Structure formats: C-alpha cells, structure tokens
Amino acid sequence: MKRPSLPLMKSLLISFFLATATLGPLRAADTLDFYVIDTEGGKAVIVVPPGGETMLVDAGYPTPDNRDTNRIVAAGQALGITRFDYMVATHYDMDHAGNIPSVDAKIPGRTFVDHGAILPTANAQNKREFYEPYLKAIGGRPRLIVHPGDTIPLKGVRITVVSAGGEVLAQPLPGAGQHNEFAGDAKPEPLDIYDNAASVGLLYEFGKFRLLDLADLLQRVEYKLMVPDNRVGTVDVFMVSHHGFKVSNSRLLVHALRPKVAIMNNGPRKGGEPQVFDVLQGSPGFQDLWQLHFSPAAGRKNAPVDFIANPGAACEAKLIKVSACRDGSFTVTNTRNNFSKTYQP
Numbered sequence: 001m002k003r004p005s006l007p008l009m010k011s012l013l014i015s016f017f018l019a020t021a022t023l024g025p026l027r028a029a030d031t032l033d034f035y036v037i038d039t040e041g042g043k044a045v046i047v048v049p050p051g052g053e054t055m056l057v058d059a060g061y062p063t064p065d066n067r068d069t070n071r072i073v074a075a076g077q078a079l080g081i082t083r084f085d086y087m088v089a090t091h092y093d094m095d096h097a098g099n100i101p102s103v104d105a106k107i108p109g110r111t112f113v114d115h116g117a118i119l120p121t122a123n124a125q126n127k128r129e130f131y132e133p134y135l136k137a138i139g140g141r142p143r144l145i146v147h148p149g150d151t152i153p154l155k156g157v158r159i160t161v162v163s164a165g166g167e168v169l170a171q172p173l174p175g176a177g178q179h180n181e182f183a184g185d186a187k188p189e190p191l192d193i194y195d196n197a198a199s200v201g202l203l204y205e206f207g208k209f210r211l212l213d214l215a216d217l218l219q220r221v222e223y224k225l226m227v228p229d230n231r232v233g234t235v236d237v238f239m240v241s242h243h244g245f246k247v248s249n250s251r252l253l254v255h256a257l258r259p260k261v262a263i264m265n266n267g268p269r270k271g272g273e274p275q276v277f278d279v280l281q282g283s284p285g286f287q288d289l290w291q292l293h294f295s296p297a298a299g300r301k302n303a304p305v306d307f308i309a310n311p312g313a314a315c316e317a318k319l320i321k322v323s324a325c326r327d328g329s330f331t332v333t334n335t336r337n338n339f340s341k342t343y344q345p
C-alpha cells in the first residue's frame with residue numbers, strides 16, 4: 001500500500017491536534033475566566049475563554065528567585081496551559097513587561113501584543129532593562145502592535161483595545177458615548193517618567209458580560225478616554241488600575257463605568273491608596289471590592305477579610321478568580337478560603 005504523502009500526513013496530524021486542542025483537558029465550561037495572580041504589587045492575569053486558547057497579560061516582577069515566574073507557571077500548569085496564544089505587555093515597566101522573558105522561557109508565548117515603542121518620556125533604565133530585553137525575547141515570533149479600536153483575536157471572547165501608546169478610542173464603542181456627568185472634577189495628574197501612560201487598556205466582552213482592565217493608565221489618559229463623552233460605556237468588573245494608586249482611578253473614570261465589582265492588584269506595601277477606596281466605594285451601584293492584599297494605608301476602608309486574598313503579613317500568594325457567563329452573571333472566588341460570591345446580570 002502506498003504510504004500517505006507527507007503533506008497529507010501533516011494535515012492529518014494538524015487535524016488531530018486541533019481536535020485534541022478543542023476537546024482538550026483545559027476546560028469544558030462555557031465561561032470566560034480570569035486568574036488574577038499575586039505578584040506582590042505587579043500585574044499578571046491569565047485569561048481563559050472557552051475553546052482552548054489562552055492569554056497572559058503581564059508577568060509580574062523579575063527577581064533572582066523567579067518568585068513571580070514560579071507563581072505564574074504553577075497557575076498555568078494547573079490549568080493545563082503549555083503555551084500562551086497571546087502574551088500581552090501592557091507597558092514596559094518592571095512589574096509588567098519586565099518579567100515576560102522569564103515566563104516565556106517556561107511557558108512560551110505564540111504572539112506578543114504591545115503598544116509599540118516605549119514612550120520617549122520614559123526613563124533610559126526602562127528602555128534598557130525591560131523594553132529591549134522584551135523585544136529580544138520575542139525573537140522572530142509574531143508581534144502584534146495594537147492601537148485603540150483594534151481587537152486581539154483571542155478565540156472565544158471579544159477583546160477591544162481602548163488605550164495604547166498614550167492614545168485612546170477616537171469614537172465611542174457601540175452603545176457608549178453618553179455624556180460624562182463626572183467630568184467636572186477632573187484634575188489630571190502629570191505624566192511620569194515611566195511607561196504607564198502608554199498602557200494597553202483592554203475591554204473584554206463575553207455575551208452581556210463586560211470587564212475593563214486599563215493596566216497602569218494614568219488619570220490624564222483616563223480623561224481623554226472619558227471626557228466629554230464616555231467612550232467605553234458601563235462594565236460589570238473593573239480591574240483597578242495601577243495597583244490602586246491615585247494617579248490613576250479618577251472618579252470621572254470609575255463612576256462613569258459604574259462597575260459592580262472591582263479587583264485591586266495591590267501589594268502588601270504598594271498601591272492601595274485610601275483615595276482610591278473612596279472613589280470605588282462611592283461609585284454608583286458599586287457592590288464589592290476584592291483585593292490581592294490588605295492595604296495598611298487604607299485602614300478601615302479595606303474590604304472585609306473574606307474579600308482579601310492575602311490579608312496577613314506572611315503572604316501565601318493566593319489568587320483571585322473571576323468566572324463570567326454569557327448572560328452577564330459572574331462569580332468571584334478568593335482561592336485562600338474558597339469564599340466566592342455570584343453577581344447577577
């Protein structure tokens with residue numbers, strides 16, 4: 001009998017892998033899941049929509065003991081992830097893009113997503129220590145430079161870029177564009193010497209569910225996005241920007257978004273500023289704040305302990321999971337104590 005030709009063998013093999021990837025061990029549920037990993041005041045989120053593709057947004061801090069790499073890899077392996085289809089560098093700061101090469105060496109990325117060149121106002125250290133090594137790590141693999149209005153083609157979820165490189169959506173998204181009644185109290189903070197203002201901000205839409213994650217976007221860029229008209233619309237979940245620093249998270253942003261729930265990626269001694277707690281807890285329709293850490297600076301404004309993944313001085317690196325359904329309902333889980341709460345559409 002004639003052996004199958006090489007191209008035929010190849011296509012058979014590819015179909016086999018596609019079939020196993022679709023049915024694969026990753027998960028069967030028709031939910032959009034976010035795993036907000038504790039990187040002690042950095043950022044790292046694993047995004048798992050239905051269908052088998054996955055995305056990593058930022059990779060925490062680079063440290064000699066590979067602390068955050070080990071945490072991200074452990075979470076990825078527990079989910080059966082052997083490759084991230086998209087690896088997003090929201091911006092070129094140490095606690096975001098700085099550790100991507102290290103994670104990529106353990107669980108490789110397929111396509112890398114970023115905002116393009118580092119801001120000219122960013123300091124030389126960021127360029128030398130984080131931006132250039134990130135580019136070097138990508139090597140010859142695909143790189144997707146995104147602009148506001150673009151989408152990231154991760155299968156199973158709609159992801160729209162709302163900010164990138166300091167620019168924002170030129171037009172409101174469908175259904176958005178309402179006049180922002182909170183615009184009056186704007187006092188935009190100045191640009192800093194880092195790459196925060198260039199953050200890639202992402203809106204996730206899954207059926208009726210909406211989640212916004214602006215990474216470390218600064219108030220002056222929030223202003224461009226939300227004034228005079230709100231170009232994003234409302235969201236169910238707001239990933240608190242910039243670890244809960246008040247140079248981000250302006251009232252005109254948060255209150256116009258009207259989130260039910262917010263998740264703060266603060267560290268034990270980073271971010272979590274009391275002014276941001278005030279903005280969140282005063283937001284119309286706001287129900288709950290979930291925190292990666294207790295914030296000493298915020299004192300009694302902290303969420304109840306069940307909503308805090310790592311409340312004690314001895315950090316256990318517990319993560320927070322968000323699992324969303326197409327009807328707009330979603331469940332948030334604190335993996336420290338398995339306390340969870342479901343929010344209805």
Ligand SMILES: [Zn+2]
Nearest residue numbers: 042095216242
């Ligand atoms: Zn940061």
